[in-house]
Amino acid sequence: MGAPAETMPDRRTLESAVALASRAPSLHNSQPWRWILDTATLRLFSDNDRILPATDPSGRQMVLSCGAALHHLQTALAAQRWASTIERFPLSPDRQCLATLRFHRLRGSSDTEIRLAAAIHRRRTERLPMDAPPEWQRTVAALRKLAERAGAYLDVIGEHERPVLDDMSRRISRVRRADLAYQSELRWWTGHAVYPDGVPADTLPAGGRAVATEREFPPGRATGETAAEEDRAAILLLSTATDGRPDWLRCGEALSAVLLACTDRGLATCPVTHLTESAASRGFLRGLAGSDGVPQVLIRVGVRPPPRSDTATPRRPLSEILFREHPGAGVG
Structure with missing residues (x-):
């Protein structure tokens, strides 16, 4: 018999992936997401305490921001040889639950997956004028x-x-x-x-x-x-x-x-x-x-003409966005 399939990344891999996911863009860098980890799944929740009611009264941009974080997480894990199966809007008494993720091990990561994960580190929001993109x-x-x-x-x-x-x-x-x-x-x-x-x-x-x-x-x-x-x-x-x-x-x-x-x-x-x-x-x-x-x-x-700043916009610490089972306790 073969070895049992791996179905959950280790703690360090998950924490690294969640940290990269937090690099996703969000309205005014509000970072309106929470991740809840249990023994078999990782769940994504919107953080309604971080909604901007005057700018985003419906919460549309909050959910859109969470979607960007969800894809960032998938990308980060794929580069570490983990595939994600996503159930969007699972049956849950909590309306803030947007997705449940389950995982399985991959034999390898493609060059594209590795490059896209590296792009998470480099992406910046450029608000100054730019030159036209080539090709x-x-x-x-x-x-x-x-x-x-x-x-x-x-x-x-x-x-x-x-x-x-x-x-x-x-x-x-x-x-x-x-x-x-x-x-x-x-x-x-x-x-x-x-x-x-x-x-x-x-x-x-x-x-x-x-x-x-x-x-x-x-x-x-x-x-x-x-x-x-x-x-x-x-x-x-x-x-x-x-x-x-x-x-x-x-x-x-x-x-x-x-x-x-x-x-x-x-x-x-x-x-x-x-x-x-x-x-x-x-x-x-x-x-x-x-x-x-x-x-x-x-x-x-x-294309952003030089000089170009590579300073990353600050992000919330893991202790504020990643929790085990219940939002009241940080990652153990």
């Missing part, structure tokens, strides 16, 4: 397949549609400036230097916004003195067939797949979410892209 049509074809495999649609916003998109972004920003709850929430989550969550000032444009398509942040310390004066990044739109929590989770997984594939190709990326935070703007994006899907998130993709 773009070939890259788009590959990214479209990755998005579809994850359950989302990927469209390209054409260059001739960019001025209209920029104008809509500016109009949204003007409305948001008068929203006191939104502004208070934004300032609470941005500009910190000592907390392991939120968006550090070093990653925010010195003028508050260097790219018209981007969200308007409080002024930071990131400068683009040698960066492109005009943003020539390509813009992608991820959409889903419908607009429920399963769609949001799947779209987050697609977002992660696209971001890591771009990073592996040497491209810089920036998820853009403020343009999908209202029904009106989402309807506008649907028409702009000529898509039948429900817009969920935009992504800027390009």
